Amino acid sequence: MSSSAESEAAEGSGRPVLLVIADSLAYFGPKGGLPADDPRIWPNLVAAELDWDVELIGRIGWTCRDAYWALIGDPRVWAAVPRAGAVVFATGGMDSLPSPLPTALRELIRYVRPPAVRRRVRDGYNWLQPRLSKLGRPVALPPHVSIDYLEQCRNSLAQLRPELPVVGVLPSVHDCEAYGRVHDGREPAVRALREWSAKTAVPLVDLGEAVRDNVFHGESNPDGIHWGWEGHTAVARAMVKVISEVSC
DSSP: OOHHHHHHHHHHHOOOEEEEEEOGGGTEETTEEOOTTOTTSHHHHHHHHHTOEEEEEEOTTOOHHHHHHHHHHOHHHHHHGGGEEEEEEEOOTGGGSBOSSOHHHHHHGGGOSSHHHHHHHHHHHHHHHHHHHTTOOSBSSOHHHHHHHHHHHHHHHHHHOTTOOEEEEEOOOOOOGGGTTOOTTHHHHHHHHHHHHHHHOOOEEEHHHHHHHHHHHSSOOTTSSSOOHHHHHHHHHHHHHHHHHHHO
């Protein structure tokens, strides 16, 4: 089906759209990344339970800053907002991870030439990252910066559709060697998000609470950061509860 045909079909369904702007936790399973229409990932589980359509906008490594850039720059978001029943900003986990080497450096490695030099740079980065991560700081984005971007997202949507429910998340947990199995930035991020939630009435789904058992004791992704199917199911269950309460 062409993009135009898919758009016409979605418009004709008459169902609300669940707009999810997320990092890779929304579409990675126990063996890696999956297509946006895979029925086992939590955005599709939520949409199926609510009988809504879903628009998933995401990429690996996205922070709240990337969520804001997607909101203002991705035409798929613009198309989904008028029909949205709720918008979920499922970012913030990457923000709270240790990032002793600048995020911009990681993003720029792909542009290094020639390929042999790029491989050496990437190998060096991958060797340093887990070792320096044991320091626990700095994080990819300080909590006040993450909150500033989330608030810009919320305010932008409120200008267009004041009645549109917005949902945020508390960071997931991880057991990832690439980050030194360190997550000292989570608690400061949680405190900042709870304060923002109290001021704005944006409800929060605690990803860490939902997936902790799956990450540390279940059949999650071997990378220690992405979830197994039980994790996706648990997040979907928590998300449905919150969205049902705010969208009724």
